[in-house]
Amino acid sequence: MCRNRNAPFVVLLFVLTACDRTPARITTTATDSDTVVVNSQRPTPLPATILTRNGSVLEDAPVQWRLVAGSGIALSHRGEVDCQTTADLRVEARSGAASRVFSVLCRPIAMVQAMPSVDLRLGDGPTDYSIGALTAKRIPVRQIAGVVAMADTSVAVLRDGRIVARAIGHTYLRVQAGDCDVAVGVRVQDPVDTPDAIAPYRPYETEFTLAPNEVRSWRPPAGLTLVHLLSEPATAPNISSPMKFGVLFANCANFRQTYRALSCVMTDSSVVAVRNTRTTSSPVRLRLDAMPQTPGSPKPKRVPSESHGNKLCPHYLG
Missing domain, CATH: 2.60.40.60 (Cadherins)
Known part of the structure; x- marks a missing residue:
């Protein structure tokens, strides 16, 4: 049987090393x-x-x-x-x-520059997002030490610096850098083929051509619906246009956009109609969005109150 004569020394050395501060x-x-x-x-x-x-x-x-x-x-x-x-x-x-x-x-950041929101379709591949930072003189900041995270990973996740949709719904991409804490909305949708099938995050969109004096109409289901006439840009909602656009038997208000849009509470009798009073055929692009109102509909998680920017770092929508 061999004995290690240096064993006490080895143990002592180990203790001294472990206690070395x-x-x-x-x-x-x-x-x-x-x-x-x-x-x-x-x-x-x-x-x-x-x-x-x-x-x-x-x-x-x-x-x-x-x-x-x-x-x-x-x-x-x-x-x-x-x-x-x-x-x-x-x-x-x-x-x-x-x-x-x-x-x-x-590299002081005075404001975060980001898109107002990111719209994704379920089943699409990874999507890029654009986020930058500016100095007080609006000079781009290239070196950023920050954190980007998705608020609800059941709706979308970040993978290799890109957004991947996982389920229909709404969440927020949270950006924290310097004094900034802002949130960018992320919406995942799954479009439907007919207007009667629209539901929250399941919009209907169609493109077609209207002949002179031709009328097209659609009957969406009851509920709060946004109606977008994307083919008719307008700086004012009541702009005079030969493309007549409206909703019958519904309670509607102008929806502020750079194009013509209405926010309507639809009934079972409501009808969306577009008529071309031009003397030539005209392209039309229409979109119907049902808004979440019923119990069980996907709802966005509440955005953190500090995530709208603050007096030190506003969220500049680029």
């Missing part, structure tokens, strides 16, 4: 990068994690910071940087004998 390495909290991007317009603590030789994190280890290169940006000894303008800095973080120099990119 000497700072050996400084890294960023998210990634081990030498570059930190700051998008906030308010004083922001720079991230730093202090590690021992065996990789353990020293939670309460003090860190001192100093400016190595750059000017015009305030940096406290505790590592709080005030990025009021765009600038590049070099800073040193030190804890005990451990030190590291980081590049700090001050």
Whole structure:
């Protein structure tokens, strides 16, 4: 039987290593990068994690910071940087004998630029979305350290930076960067082939040509319905046009769009009608959207109150 005469020494060395609380390495909290991007317009603590030789994190280890290169940006000894303008800095973080120099990119975001909403069809492939950021002078910000997440992943998910529809309904794409916390609506629809089959998130859309004085009509089901005449752009809802458009036996109001549209409470007798009073044939594109009103209809999750932007970072609809 062999004995390890060094066993007590090995155990003691293991204990000493496990209890070692000497700072050996400084890294960023998210990634081990030498570059930190700051998008906030308010004083922001720079991230730093202090590690021992065996990789353990020293939670309460003090860190001192100093400016190595750059000017015009305030940096406290505790590592709080005030990025009021765009600038590049070099800073040193030190804890005990451990030190590291980081590049700090001050890229303050004054507003988020995004589309008002994203419309998807069930069964379509992954869809791109457009989100950007601007300075107070509306100059694009290229370096962004932020988080993008889908509020309701049963409706849609993010996959490889694109949106994938999963079920009909409505959710929000939440964007958090710097002082910004905004939400972009995401709607997943499954179109139907006949107007009597419309339901929430199951719209009906048709394109055709009307001959001179020809009339077409449709009978949607009872309920709140949006009627869009997409082939007739208009800056005012009551614009005079040879394409006559209206809904009979329904309670309707003009629906504000850049084209002609109505919001109507339909009955079983309601009729949507379009008539071409031109002397030539004209193309027509009509859309009927049933709005959620009945129990059990898919309803959008309530958008977080802070997600409409704030005084520091409004949501600019691009």
